[in-house]
Amino acid sequence: MRIRRLGSDEKQAWDDYVAAHPQALPYHRHAWKDAVEAAYGFEGIYLVAEEQGRIDGVLPLVLFSWPLLGQRLISLPYCDAGGILAENESIAARLLAGARILAQRPPFSALEIRCRHPLSGQETGGGGINKVRMVLDLPQGGDKLMSGLKAKLRSQIKKPERDGLYARLGGGELLAEFYAVFAENMRDLGSPVHSRLWFEEILKAFGQQAAIGVIYSPEGRPAAAGILLRNGKLACVPWASSLRCFKHLNPNMLLYWTFLSFAADNGSEKFDFGRSTQGEGSWRFKKQWGAEPEPLYWETFSAEKRWASNAAAGGKSRRWAEAVWRRLPLETTSYLGPKVRRFISL
Structure with missing residues (x-):
């Protein structure tokens, strides 16, 4: 060998x-x-x-x-x-x-x-x-997945649609709306944003194994968005964001349901919600779907x-940098973010 x-x-x-x-x-x-x-x-x-x-x-x-x-x-x-x-x-x-x-x-x-x-x-x-990665076993088809969820979770999934939110799933034609949501959310989190070119190249390279999901407000404004990648029987969501002004409408529930049902309907057997720290908010959000942690x-x-x-990396210097970044205009962080993000390997 x-x-x-x-x-x-x-x-x-x-x-x-x-x-x-x-x-x-x-x-x-x-x-x-x-x-x-x-x-x-x-x-x-x-x-x-x-x-x-x-x-x-x-x-x-x-x-x-x-x-x-x-x-x-x-x-x-x-x-x-x-x-x-x-x-x-x-x-x-x-x-x-x-x-x-x-x-x-x-x-x-x-x-x-x-x-x-x-x-x-x-x-x-x-x-x-x-x-940890939060991973959920998927049944064959979105209908089986929905029927296997707890009644409270099913209600939380359906409520955004009752409130007038709706979903679209597609490809590069949704990139501008995804990136607008993603860039603003990264600024609000105090984190430099990836370049738009990065996502253009991801979509180009992954082809049919990549999809963009966007959730719209009743007025047609993008409220949440994410990207789904697939390989074999595994689907994962490495990037997902929602805008704080729409938090009360809970668009993330509809976004993840859109991805989960698509994955289950198209042959995926496992769904990877992505990286989390155990006990934190994003971990609890993923855990409610039945996902289990894998270190x-x-x-x-x-x-x-x-x-x-x-x-x-952590400590006071990081928290200070995040606080400063959150206060910068979106135009500034959208310009500077990709220049910094290139050198952050996380």
């Missing part, structure tokens, strides 16, 4: 392997590499484990750079998890060893693996980031050959 870099003409072979692997996420698809390179200019280095011309494992990596702070290999930036997909632990270990060799070469300072399971046989520094493990291998947990 040899570990090598994926060739430029092997995109379909990569995606075929990812589509068939039970642990794969949409972020493992070659589309993520295409979007990262096109929107933000960071190079994807995708490794394959090959045996007699057959792919038996993959490890997607992105060469991520910070101004004045060096470079590291990340699997994968801008999402909950990437990591190794392989036929067995021996092949996974070979892929990890290959990535470690790359990361020890200048100018790299570290290798960061974000995965769904602890790296087998490796000394880790604490077991993750105190974050995430983000581990960093440094040049000193120690594994350490890579917890999210």
Whole structure:
């Protein structure tokens, strides 16, 4: 067996392997590499484990750079998890060893693996980031899904429509409305927004495996919006937002129901609500649908050959920056946000 870099003409072979692997996420698809390179200019280095011309494992990596702070290999930036997909632990270990060799070469300072399971046989520094994915098993069809929900939740789903809200599900034709909602919500949260180009490239790269959902107020104004990505039997929502002025109408309930019913009607067996901190508001929102937590493990291998947990940045400086950002005009944050967000790998 040899570990090598994926060739430029092997995109379909990569995606075929990812589509068939039970642990794969949409972020493992070659589309993520295409979007990262096109929107933000960071190079994807995708490794394959090959045996007699057959792919038996993959490890997607992105060469991520910070101004004045060096470079590291990340699997994968801008999402909950990437990591190794392989036929067995021996092949996974070979892929990890290959990535470690790359990361020890200048100018790299570290290798960061974000995965769904602890790296087998490796000394880790604490077991993750105190974050979980919230995952729901789906029945076959939206009608079965609705009938299996508690009466209170069914009422909460139907109330926005009784109040005059309505949903649209589509593609690039809804991008402008999605981005308007998303950019304003990110400003209100104190967080730099992704560039619109990033989402254009996501839609382009994922094609029919991506969809935009928008919820409209009775007056026809976008009130909530999100993006759904699919791979194999898994559907996930990495980005969803709603406007605070419509919070009393609860558009998020209708937004997530739109995505859930679409996924159930189109062959998805699991629905990933995305990353949350246990006990916080977004975790409780996802939990009410019946989603169960699955821990995430983000581990960093440094040049000193120690594994350490890579917890999210915090502290007073972050809270201060968020407070300042929330006070800036939307036009300012929409201009500055993408320039900053490019260098935030979360």
